[in-house]
Amino acid sequence: MFKSTERKPFQQQDTAIYQASTSSHLQYPHRLNFYDKPPLFDVTIEEFETCALERLRVLAEIESSAARNRTWEESKTAIRAQAEKHLVLKQNSAKYDDLDGQRRKDHLSHFVLRLAFCRSEDLRRRFVKAESTLFKVRYEDDILTDREAFLNSRNFNTIPVLPDEKKKYESQLYSLYYGKNETERKAAFEREKYFKVKWTRVPDLVEKRRVFLNRGWAYVPSQEQSSIIFGEYENQLEKALELTARLLPRLDEDTRLIPILNNLSQGFIAGSSSEWMGENGEGTCGEEIRAEMIDDMSKRHFPMCMKTLHDRLQRDNHLKHFGRLQYGLFLKVLGLSIEEAVAFWRKSFSRITDDKFNKEYRYNIRHSYGLEGKRANYPAKNCLQIMAPGSGEYGCPYKTYNPDNLQSALLSTYSHQGLKAADLPDIMQLVNANSFHTACTRVFEITHSSCGVKKGDGVNGEHVTHPNQYAAHSRELYKATKGAAESEDVAMGP
Template sequence: MAFRSIGAGGRAEDGGEDSRGGGAGSGKLSFYEAAPDEEISLEDFEEYALDRLRVLKGIEEERSRGKKMEEMDPLVSDLWRKHMGSDSSKKDVISHFILRLAYCRTEDLRRWFLGIESVLFRHRFRCEMPAAQQKLMDDCNLPYKAMTSAEIEAVKENLESVARSTNQVSNSKMYYKVPFEDVPELVSGRKVYLRRGEAFVPREQLSFLVVGQFRSRLSKALVLTNRKWISFIAGEEKDRLAPMVEALSTRYLGPDYTQPKSSNEISLQDLDQLAKASFPLCMRSLFFQLRDDHHLRHGGRQQLGLFLKLEDALAFWRAEFSRKVGVEKFDKEYAYNVRHNYGKEGKRTDYTPYSCVKLIMSTPGVGDHHGCPYRHFSEDKLRASLGGLGLNSRQVSSALEKTRSQHYQLACAEVFEAVHGCSSDGINHPNQYFEQSRALLQQPKVKQMCSFSFNDTVEFFSQEEPASGGENNNNDANEEKTTLMIS
């Protein structure tokens, strides 16, 4: 297929002199201003996009752990080498434009893509040699010029005076002349020397300027790409590329939870106990809403139904819904959808349980209960829900602070740690939360290797003991048992 993406000006670019994109510093780094004009297969189209997405998701995960910029550098380098290769300008540019299409469609998607791409660009720019950095700035028409040794020597005393007055420690031997209007914060804080409308900026601060320009241009390009998507691409490619592109923003890249593990088989009578002990908040709130109201709207049924892989799903849902709508109405209006979710009807596809990203990006309406509680609950409702999990006021406040900063998965991971009294490597999927919880709670207490604060010991030791219903009992062969599985 011919890949013709939307350029920064919102138009399809026809050719260009360099398929790597405009401003490709040293042939590797780019502002992605010229769209590629390449023939690629649909398989490569998806592979390129997913590989770059793995890099961006990895960066997001490390950022959510509070890593500093210097700590991020080796991590980002490893992610790039692993998924993108050390020298693939073609893949770099094409994958960027594919994800630009995928993430241009809503304000939330644009904000996420802009933030993570900017972190990636900053890292790559910092890793370039000065000559390559200057070439990129020249190609992108950035008015930042490296000062010669003679120019630096002529104002050396002034530069040292500024450094002393602001308690800056700078060993930089390279400075750049920058229009003063591009560094208003440095000028207002008197952190740079000014002369004839130019600020003399040390090299270690150059990346912030260039990244700012990158963000500004990419932000405008995303808005223009969105207009082009709405007016042309979504309609022209509705049967081919559009579904693939639209699915990328909610694509889950972790372990496959479609098929349940045999170790997660549990008896139906233990389900309420397990929901209290091991369900993530997104599924716990849905489950007990179903228990209380004996009904869930479509979004809630999909979210909870795919999380719970029932061996006798129909019996479970019929038992709940029939209390409110009756058996006849359930069989007529709901049974087909339940069987369809489990690959028993229609095209017989066993659908994948929803990931955290998909829940976060969902848009529940009035009367809906699905989605991500950390994203969609009001603060008062979330505070009450977290208190119901046994979190103390400090733990609740910390989780709420994460949600205010839009770090929803990090908030979930903190709640996991508070509930279970041990550390977590992050939560990316509700089923991952459940599996890790069961693994911890099924360990003998004396053998658990979790660390926890003494301030949390009251909450930790008040945890209810794990249910034992998951073990097979061969002596009860005559007992009819309905079994469900957490996928």
């Protein structure tokens, strides 16, 4: 499968013919990509940011899967689902898809995120790990003909082991080969082809004792060739990121790109940024939210950050400016009208007079709804903004609370929804790994198990990136579960 001076076997000749007939017209002939060349085409600022955010969602799912200790098969399923939503990349056999358009987006998004994540050793390490995992998933999913055509298009600097050399080390090579019985092992060994590489290129195979070592060379069977390919991919990407980091200062004066790159790198830390507005820009689940419903909804549907703000408001009958802004925008996007918002805040600020409320607070409430000032439609804050440095007392509890306080708060907040002390080690493991959004997602799964949510399901297949995403889906699940129960009661009759 590797590029060499030897004549290709008939199977590989067929592969080359297939590739020529199906992808010769494509600018990007292969689905797999080592991203050797930067994109050399014009893009708008909007496309620059949008395609990178879409790829960021897929990489965030990869990190989330690792934090959850999912099996490789579970991880692949989750990654495929996210890629199907945000980073579609069909095979050459998909005749009715815009293959070049998909691969152009994949190419551009990879290089934009390189710019964002080359800035520190930690970001580079995480980016390489996530991108390598994405490449592995695509490699395993690729059909054999497309994969072989890609491999034959590159030189991986391997040395084919000739028949005489294979015969010379037959006993050593054969001892590493496994099969169901002796006859099958011998037949498979006879068909197997080997390549020589320096052992430092395949440390994982050396560790697993899957290769024969001789004078610094590792004899790699073709069935283990993916280790060479993945190692080469990681090595090239690491070098490219280091080079990009050295060149990045040239962009410092570009006021258009630097804010976008800063946001993307912070988004990777937070699990991808999101300006979630729900279906059709609303989070109402088809019903009007009234001021008197908020307290009950907070107990049933709110993520911990918003539940904390609500409880503090009810306890003190007051919130400071940034707390009011954060909680007020959350309620607005949840579906609370301006009239109901004024009623809710007036009731909550019960210790002040009507005159003081009207003079000092009513204007700010109307302003957040776009009815005063510059009349902008302000979005609710997402997890990235809530977790940002300096968010202080209105930040993410999973990030800002010490371990003992967090565990006590989790039990007091969610024990009525099924969270138990036995669940805490799983959650705290994620918190200790700084996977705060994944910890919040795990709490959602536990507290909504009665609605059919299982570990790994997340919030509609994704991890939490926005408080309104959490609350809206919680309400949807509750409404669906309640509707199903009522239908069952009607069917059973009196």
